[in-house]
Amino acid sequence: MEYLPDKNSSYKDVAYWDDRYRTEQQYDWLGNFSSFKHHLEKIIKKEDSILILGWCFFRCFCVHTAMSHQDDLFVPQIKTISRCLKPGGCFVSITFAQPFFRKRLYARTAYNWSVRHDSYGEGFQYFVYVMTKGEQLSPEDAALEQRLLEEPKSQPASCPTPQDEEDNDFLCNINL
Template structure:
């Protein structure tokens, strides 16, 4: 199978991923676990209960298990992926695999110490025209996912987001008082940087992030008072496997 789709919009299509996972063994967006392990070790304890969102066929879960992280739950919306990964890691009894949508997490509130995602949220943004003004559809997706993540975190729990999205773009989506978390950022890589955002449940936004949220709310209020304009929020991107480098969210 040629894993590069004809149109980048297919990266949001579960049928595409089901077909891809039927033959592809492993692929790691944004590098493997070893690339950011030094950052993760400062925020995730070996005994933490961990949920990995959009696990795909990445080696990250297995690498973390080998490193001593045992209580790991993996979810992906591709049933093909979940079946293949569960079979591959059948010798890891403390790891579980479930088909699930990140916008509807089927877990009780306050279930996890850590929720981790690597490029999962990036993948839904492949058709965005501007990183400064995401479409209502993408904004809604992010809000639904982040609300669920916050709900499922224990007090003091951490949401760890690994992405290539620079702070001045991604913080616009993460800095919301209603999520009830603070935001810290780290980076790794040489030449091209990747970012690790750590949101801690129960801590307040920094004054800088709170001010960002205030400005964004004021901007939205101003826009809502004006007559709505028809805007074409679709865009064409080059059909390359490294589509993540084509967006900057």
């Protein structure tokens, strides 16, 4: 992959991204729009109102493509989205996070929504999660939530120090 930086710390440099987007022909993280368009067409109607907020789209409809996998950073975003959706509104998350990881965050009775998912991609799978406000969790998702509530809380993982940053693969630092 020609756009991989020489060192992991380059991912936080504006110059790295400016250069990459100036020279890279295609940089869609989740693939071409055509690769997941059919999933969205099942949910979005032409008459729907959509408010665009950064990576998110709202009506009660939201497409979320956040790359954060840190639960402590991600959960407040989900709570806000749940609070903003009207009954029947949808929150759609498109990510490479597998159901084992994402459903642990989404399948919560407190959000007052159902959770469905599908996938797309060849070789590397992406997942489309659809949460519909006002619908109940499936019995499987309700059971998952109950198991998670009964699990003992573990200690948070330690964060890498800046001096460790160059030596570690960034995927090893994701605390799922």
